[in-house]
Amino acid sequence: MLDWRPPLTLMAGAVELQSWLDRARSGDAAAFERIIAHFERMLYAVARHTTSCENDALDGCQDAVLRAWQGIARFDGDAAVVGPWLARIVRNCCIDRTRRAQRVQSHAQRGLAAADGVAHLLDPNRSPEELAAAGEVAAAVEQAIARLPADQRVTLTLMRAGFAYAEIAETLGIAEGTVKSRIARARVALRALLTGEPTMEPLSGRQRSRSNK
Amino acid sequence: MNEPITLEDLSAYLDDALNDERRAAVTAALATDGALRAALEALAWTDAVVRATPLPELPPGRSLGLPDSARNAPPRPAANAQTAWWASSSGLAALAAALAAAAGLAAAMAAGAPMVPADPAPTTAASPTTSAHSAREQTAEALGSTSTIALGTPGAATPARGGDRAPAPVPGIDRGGASAWLRAVAAAAATLLAALALLVARTAWLRRNR
Numbered sequence: 078m079l080d081w082r083p084p085l086t087l088m089a090g091a092v093e094l095q096s097w098l099d100r101a102r103s104g105d106a107a108a109f110e111r112i113i114a115h116f117e118r119m120l121y122a123v124a125r126h127t128t129s130c131e132n133d134a135l136d137g138c139q140d141a142v143l144r145a146w147q148g149i150a151r152f153d154g155d156a157a158v159v160g161p162w163l164a165r166i167v168r169n170c171c172i173d174r175t176r177r178a179q180r181v182q183s184h185a186q187r188g189l190a191a192a193d194g195v196a197h198l199l200d201p202n203r204s205p206e207e208l209a210a211a212g213e214v215a216a217a218v219e220q221a222i223a224r225l226p227a228d229q230r231v232t233l234t235l236m237r238a239g240f241a242y243a244e245i246a247e248t249l250g251i252a253e254g255t256v257k258s259r260i261a262r263a264r265v266a267l268r269a270l271l272t273g274e275p276t277m278e279p280l281s282g283r284q285r286s287r288s289n290k
Numbered sequence: 291m292n293e294p295i296t297l298e299d300l301s302a303y304l305d306d307a308l309n310d311e312r313r314a315a316v317t318a319a320l321a322t323d324g325a326l327r328a329a330l331e332a333l334a335w336t337d338a339v340v341r342a343t344p345l346p347e348l349p350p351g352r353s354l355g356l357p358d359s360a361r362n363a364p365p366r367p368a369a370n371a372q373t374a375w376w377a378s379s380s381g382l383a384a385l386a387a388a389l390a391a392a393a394g395l396a397a398a399m400a401a402g403a404p405m406v407p408a409d410p411a412p413t414t415a416a417s418p419t420t421s422a423h424s425a426r427e428q429t430a431e432a433l434g435s436t437s438t439i440a441l442g443t444p445g446a447a448t449p450a451r452g453g454d455r456a457p458a459p460v461p462g463i464d465r466g467g468a469s470a471w472l473r474a475v476a477a478a479a480a481t482l483l484a485a486l487a488l489l490v491a492r493t494a495w496l497r498r499n500r
Binding site (some may be wrong): 104105106109110113114117118119120121122125131135138139142143146147149150199201204205206208211214215218220221233234236237238241242257258260261262265267268271277284 | 353
């Protein structure tokens with residue numbers, strides 16, 4: 078049985094978050110910064126997987142924090158949606174910054190620039206817990222994720238942060254069906270990248286060909 | 291309905307993101323299909339490996355926060371928040387009213403155009419073009435319906451019966467009326483398109499800045 082870690086967004090109580098949000102709306106900078114600190118890691122991960130440059134990610138995050146502060150009084154959502162709201166601002170700021178710097182690259186180019194390949198392959202016969210304990214997972218996973226297309230990277234990052242499909246869809250401005258599809262394709266691609274196995278075939282095609290016999 | 295199970299279904303199954311009907315279909319298929327179970331296990335292994343990896347941390351010594359200048363300048367409350375005039379509801383309503391008024395005026399002007407040649411008063415002092423038009427009308431009236439038909443409606447070339455015939459339409463006025471209607475429709479369509487473009491721009495702006 079897999080051991081699921083608690084989602085990052087659920088680590089602080091919703092009541093506490095709502096209290097910070099209410100105070101931030103009325104101009105309490107300290108309360109606003111507590112919200113930012115609460116989501117800091119998720120926001121940085123979104124930025125890091127939106128741009129291919131660490132400096133752009135950090136600058137994009139800072140732009141986003143300022144923009145969020147300027148817009149917090151107009152934000153009419155509650156604590157449950159403040160994470161997706163911040164993630165969307167971070168993503169927009171990072172995209173703006175990348176465009177301004179004229180560093181927009183194709184997905185393939187970005188993937189290759191981010192990593193030449195996964196340093197070492199993981200043994201699919203060993204359990205994830207075993208691999209994690211041996212310290213073999215983190216670098217391999219980050220390298221593999223860096224090779225995914227940008228849309229899959231950011232969707233997967235939000236999923237890792239504990240967002241539900243509906244929240245990811247809202248954050249990225251896409252349909253839930255698209256989220257479902259991107260996550261599935263990301264998992265299939267990661268499996269191949271991490272283990273060196275051939276990419277899994279779409280089951281629908283296999284089943285159709287089987288039923289046609 | 292018996293749709294084949296896809297990798298997307300299996301991935302969503304792991305996330306408990308399928309509706310009840312689809313979830314039941316996947317569960318039933320997993321009970322009988324070994325290849326499906328192997329695919330689910332492969333995806334579950336990958337997902338567990340990814341989840342076992344923490345999200346990347348900020349570089350040491352870095353954290354996200356407000357600059358002092360922003361901390362000392364709290365955001366304006368929602369009631370006083372400054373919004374671009376075209377993005378505010380009242381601004382948009384005012385613009386919509388102005389566009390509607392402009393469309394109405396344009397339509398009225400366009401529809402009013404054919405009234406001018408129908409008025410006999412200005413005929414004598416009219417420009418050469420107007421005079422020529424009026425002369426053609428007068429000629430048509432003088433020659434009667436047959437000539438009028440010959441001028442503009444060849445498909446209706448049958449002579450009218452007796453004296454109870456209705457007055458024949460004057461071709462010049464008909465064309466002017468049709469043209470006016472076309473102009474009115476074009477003006478209305480252009481206005482609608484402008485309003486639609488504005489609405490789309492406003493929605494995009496609000497979505498980006500909310």
